[in-house]
Amino acid sequence: GAVVSQHPSRVICKSGTSVKIECRSLDFQATTMFWYRQFPKQSLMLMATSNEGSKATYEQGVEKDKFLINHASLTLSTLTVTSAHPEDSSFYICSAHYTGTGLEFFGPGTRLTVL
Amino acid sequence: KQEVTQIPAALSVPEGENLVLNCSFTDSAIYNLQWFRQDPGKGLTSLLLIQSSQREQTSGRLNASLDKSSGRSTLYIAASQPGDSATYLCAVHGGSSNTGKLIFGQGTTLQVKP
Secondary structure (H helix, E strand, O other), X not given: OOOEEEEOOXXXXXXXXXXXXXXXXXXXXXXXXXXXEEOOOOOEEEEEEEEOOXXXXXOOOOOXXXXXXXXXXXXXXXXXXXXXXHHHOEEEEXXXXXXXXXXXXXXXXXXXXXX | XXXXXXXXXXXXXXXXXXXXXXXEEOOOOEEEEEEEEEXXXXXXXXXXXXXXXXXXXXXXXXXXXXXXXXXXXXXXXXXXXXXHOEEEEEEEEXXXXXXXXXXXXXXXXXXXXX
């Protein structure tokens, strides 16, 4: 089956630092990946669409300079939270679109805690 | 703008009961609809995918229906078990093509008591 991994699974950092989260499709290629954020007891909110070889598309209200996305290969997208603040603490989940199946395969998520 | 709503927000049932989770969406022009399961602190597992041209899908004890014209979907769980305890999320592909862009409901947190 199609597997998506995320690294790290959990990160704690100090306010003002930058954190990079990786999303990898392990056994398929994904020209499109998606980044979601989930606050406690809330649903997933789409942050941005990551397109291989081109700029990411951000949803309304998401700061592109704060959440840097790079999709350098067909199996890897990275999300960098720059100058993180406590309000950025959340569960970040990526998904990879498996072309031809119409299915999204989700990573296990990354828990970010900013102190 | 597409909005997805799930009712109830939480549900607690004794083991063995059959139950129905509800999902509604405001724009009927969807490409497909998916039901996911999320365990606490974990990612999402896809349960069922219903294409816009389909009325229902079944997998084991799970059955999902879709009524696109009324903007509704239901997830039916038969003979519930404690292992079914999780949050169930409904998501639609916004728009008329398979863009991969999902819009999620708030989820229904299910607890099945032994």
